[in-house]
Amino acid sequence: MEIPLKIIILFTSVIRVINTSVVINRFDDDDCELDAELVEEIASYENVTKRIMEEIRSNFGEVMYNEYTRFIDTFGARPSGTEVLERSIDHMINLTKHHGLNDVTTEELQVPHWVRVHESASMLQPHVKNIAILGFGSSVSTPPEGITAEAIVINSFDELDKTDKKTIEGKIVVFDAHYVTYGDTVVYRSQGASKAAKKGAIATLVRSITPFSIYSPHTGGQYYEKNVPKIPTAAITLEDADLMRRLQNAGDKIVLHIKMLSTSDTKTSRNTLVDLKGSVHPEKLVIVSGHIDSWDVGQGAMDDGGGMMISWFTPVILNILKLKPKRTVRAILWTAEEPGLIGAQAYLKKHMNDLDNINFIMESDEGTFKPLGLDVAGSKKARCIVKEVLKQFAPINKLTNSGYPGSDIVIFVHQGIPGASLLNENERYFWYHHSEGDTMNVQTMKDVVDCAAFWAAFSYVIADLSVDIPRQ
Amino acid sequence: MEIPLKIIILFTSVIRVINTSVVINRFDDDDCELDAELVEEIASYENVTKRIMEEIRSNFGEVMYNEYTRFIDTFGARPSGTEVLERSIDHMINLTKHHGLNDVTTEELQVPHWVRVHESASMLQPHVKNIAILGFGSSVSTPPEGITAEAIVINSFDELDKTDKKTIEGKIVVFDAHYVTYGDTVVYRSQGASKAAKKGAIATLVRSITPFSIYSPHTGGQYYEKNVPKIPTAAITLEDADLMRRLQNAGDKIVLHIKMLSTSDTKTSRNTLVDLKGSVHPEKLVIVSGHIDSWDVGQGAMDDGGGMMISWFTPVILNILKLKPKRTVRAILWTAEEPGLIGAQAYLKKHMNDLDNINFIMESDEGTFKPLGLDVAGSKKARCIVKEVLKQFAPINKLTNSGYPGSDIVIFVHQGIPGASLLNENERYFWYHHSEGDTMNVQTMKDVVDCAAFWAAFSYVIADLSVDIPRQ
Numbered sequence: 001m002e003i004p005l006k007i008i009i010l011f012t013s014v015i016r017v018i019n020t021s022v023v024i025n026r027f028d029d030d031d032c033e034l035d036a037e038l039v040e041e042i043a044s045y046e047n048v049t050k051r052i053m054e055e056i057r058s059n060f061g062e063v064m065y066n067e068y069t070r071f072i073d074t075f076g077a078r079p080s081g082t083e084v085l086e087r088s089i090d091h092m093i094n095l096t097k098h099h100g101l102n103d104v105t106t107e108e109l110q111v112p113h114w115v116r117v118h119e120s121a122s123m124l125q126p127h128v129k130n131i132a133i134l135g136f137g138s139s140v141s142t143p144p145e146g147i148t149a150e151a152i153v154i155n156s157f158d159e160l161d162k163t164d165k166k167t168i169e170g171k172i173v174v175f176d177a178h179y180v181t182y183g184d185t186v187v188y189r190s191q192g193a194s195k196a197a198k199k200g201a202i203a204t205l206v207r208s209i210t211p212f213s214i215y216s217p218h219t220g221g222q223y224y225e226k227n228v229p230k231i232p233t234a235a236i237t238l239e240d241a242d243l244m245r246r247l248q249n250a251g252d253k254i255v256l257h258i259k260m261l262s263t264s265d266t267k268t269s270r271n272t273l274v275d276l277k278g279s280v281h282p283e284k285l286v287i288v289s290g291h292i293d294s295w296d297v298g299q300g301a302m303d304d305g306g307g308m309m310i311s312w313f314t315p316v317i318l319n320i321l322k323l324k325p326k327r328t329v330r331a332i333l334w335t336a337e338e339p340g341l342i343g344a345q346a347y348l349k350k351h352m353n354d355l356d357n358i359n360f361i362m363e364s365d366e367g368t369f370k371p372l373g374l375d376v377a378g379s380k381k382a383r384c385i386v387k388e389v390l391k392q393f394a395p396i397n398k399l400t401n402s403g404y405p406g407s408d409i410v411i412f413v414h415q416g417i418p419g420a421s422l423l424n425e426n427e428r429y430f431w432y433h434h435s436e437g438d439t440m441n442v443q444t445m446k447d448v449v450d451c452a453a454f455w456a457a458f459s460y461v462i463a464d465l466s467v468d469i470p471r472q
Numbered sequence: 473m474e475i476p477l478k479i480i481i482l483f484t485s486v487i488r489v490i491n492t493s494v495v496i497n498r499f500d501d502d503d504c505e506l507d508a509e510l511v512e513e514i515a516s517y518e519n520v521t522k523r524i525m526e527e528i529r530s531n532f533g534e535v536m537y538n539e540y541t542r543f544i545d546t547f548g549a550r551p552s553g554t555e556v557l558e559r560s561i562d563h564m565i566n567l568t569k570h571h572g573l574n575d576v577t578t579e580e581l582q583v584p585h586w587v588r589v590h591e592s593a594s595m596l597q598p599h600v601k602n603i604a605i606l607g608f609g610s611s612v613s614t615p616p617e618g619i620t621a622e623a624i625v626i627n628s629f630d631e632l633d634k635t636d637k638k639t640i641e642g643k644i645v646v647f648d649a650h651y652v653t654y655g656d657t658v659v660y661r662s663q664g665a666s667k668a669a670k671k672g673a674i675a676t677l678v679r680s681i682t683p684f685s686i687y688s689p690h691t692g693g694q695y696y697e698k699n700v701p702k703i704p705t706a707a708i709t710l711e712d713a714d715l716m717r718r719l720q721n722a723g724d725k726i727v728l729h730i731k732m733l734s735t736s737d738t739k740t741s742r743n744t745l746v747d748l749k750g751s752v753h754p755e756k757l758v759i760v761s762g763h764i765d766s767w768d769v770g771q772g773a774m775d776d777g778g779g780m781m782i783s784w785f786t787p788v789i790l791n792i793l794k795l796k797p798k799r800t801v802r803a804i805l806w807t808a809e810e811p812g813l814i815g816a817q818a819y820l821k822k823h824m825n826d827l828d829n830i831n832f833i834m835e836s837d838e839g840t841f842k843p844l845g846l847d848v849a850g851s852k853k854a855r856c857i858v859k860e861v862l863k864q865f866a867p868i869n870k871l872t873n874s875g876y877p878g879s880d881i882v883i884f885v886h887q888g889i890p891g892a893s894l895l896n897e898n899e900r901y902f903w904y905h906h907s908e909g910d911t912m913n914v915q916t917m918k919d920v921v922d923c924a925a926f927w928a929a930f931s932y933v934i935a936d937l938s939v940d941i942p943r944q
Contacts, residue, residue: 073718076601129548132908214686215770215908239911243771246545246912298687299715436604436687439711440718 081113306368373398378418553585778840845870850890
């Protein structure tokens, strides 16, 4: 998952949802008062939700998981703008039809195509040592001969602000902000280069945004400010950040050499829409979604292969089970989420006049580990309906309302559309996130199947209720 | 720590000690019967052991930890045969004198000098993917153009034995044995190349010997059998081993390209001996030890910077505290442990006629995490004395007797010399072992200081007791 700059700026106070152990609720929904009739109607779905979950857990889940594994192992990393991403989209289109659902369409858009060609770094002083780096998406290259310069380790933007420009000028700034939450710490990755460049830095290296490392650098998006020199920027490991901090504290002069080469252009990609048309209100949509693109390291199995797959599976399995809800269930496989929600933004723009028809929008992009419940955005009544529906999924009935439910769907939520993202036991999510460690090894069949079962059954109820999820 | 082939062959059934959670005891020492006088004498040390531990925990431990950190950050990895290892040895000699102990000598020996020059690997079929590799020490190079060949994933030596030679010939064997214990699983690293070569394999890649990975390959020693073709051999990550296993199971043909270049010669290195001479029996030795060399990845902070440092610190702090036991306390900083206990073997050979004077030999080479007690080798009476001494260190009073206490000291133990290695909370030891993850980040000051306090105080008692530790 990714958080674009404008979202970060809008929501720095509430983007703590990503690690479910630190979700901050904005509202207390202990006092829900729904009509007795609606409560009764919701309760009446218990048989069908039980059936959906049982069918997935006992029969179809394994097929789905095997398709998921095969997808990940066949395509691996699927960066925005690449051919492999487009082939993986073709694969999912074919897979949809193969599993009996033909209502699959795509919507083209232009996406960034940033390619990591070569990267290397080493410490030259006080002693020679290789430094593992991983450039951030959209980083500029160094000159061909690389950059050799003294490094200065900086703890925070506050410390940067307080440091004389003369002390920074001509140096490589090493941001050594320790992980607090993703939202708190990711700003050094996403904004660090321009902030340091304004002080005269010639490159930045950023402590990876993770609480734990086995010498693994983590990439991610970053955003240059307008009218500020663009300087190369890359992740380093926790281990090397700590080493440089200790060396600086001991009075050692640190000299680094960095070489980075990347290319950047624009390509065509596609959002993929898989519809199970509604039986009564086909124009009304309950959207379930995940993104099909990934960073260029690891396999993109967790971010967001799992979320994409359980969302894709939702209309497919409901169709197989011949369960046709009143509203259309649309799975969207977003493209180009990682460079900044590019696919979601294109969809929003294209469908701006139809937004009223989106009844509810869901996303899974924070892991498909053991499912716990939902982080819900919307009016109090919307949250209360979700809460009532979740009761029949206990123990998968946790409900939070962080105000930042997911990544791609946030731009819809901020148009007033109610939505929810999957809460799951993702305490180790950032150990692997945007790194070579994001592989099938972090997933288990049981967890992913449980997520898929919950995802499909919950969506079915929302799509079939007699009432729309109210915006007010 | 390292386990040389001959030790593995001798002790495959008992080398489970390394992860303390799976220590298998060979004897039950619940029925110790020591002389009342000796029990009383041991109890009388309680004041002095408390004082030693208190002085280290409150005063000198922090100095030691800072020296340790500075040592690791200054020299980093210290592979056998390198100049940096020799400079790090010089540093420890100077540090000994700086802290007031002048009785420091070195003994020269010839050590292997294997240098990793270049390594790379990629999967060419069924799709192109970079494969992280880390060659095993003493591996031969590939031809300059590399090796391109089909891979076959093999689960065990048993499966290898049962597979037709024709099926293996000309292929790269990928050993995918899952971690059980280090002792059980390391054989694929140490013996896999020759076993596969006998079947006609042209290279081997081995699933890293670790229960957990964030895409981190782990190196280590390996041993070619005589009269068997020497083929290149390297570690791969758990993630890529699992990927190749899944691809093979799905019927895909896997083609790999491997390029490895290394050099190999012999250099002079030194074991370092730091003596606090005994007040009554200076010729009798209580040895405390760890190895100063490391693999060429990471910082060698855990393996075995910590063990080397707490052992070095033992005579140094006793001297500072003006505690001169009856016997000599000798710290030995073994050189060239990683290529196969080369330093320890040279010491054993050189001192073969003085072995009777080694009263007890200790080693810390399995981590300096929270100390738990000792794994003891020796006669029942020896174990019972250690057990009695440990009582005053509770809760650091766990006693096991696996038969394989440590690595370097095992060759002394098998000469009949009683000895012990440090038990500690090292459940994550193999997450970092022989990888880029072996850095100061895995250590904490509290744990290392606690290890040092226990190590020094325990050694003092053993070195000062009125009775020798009995061999029978």
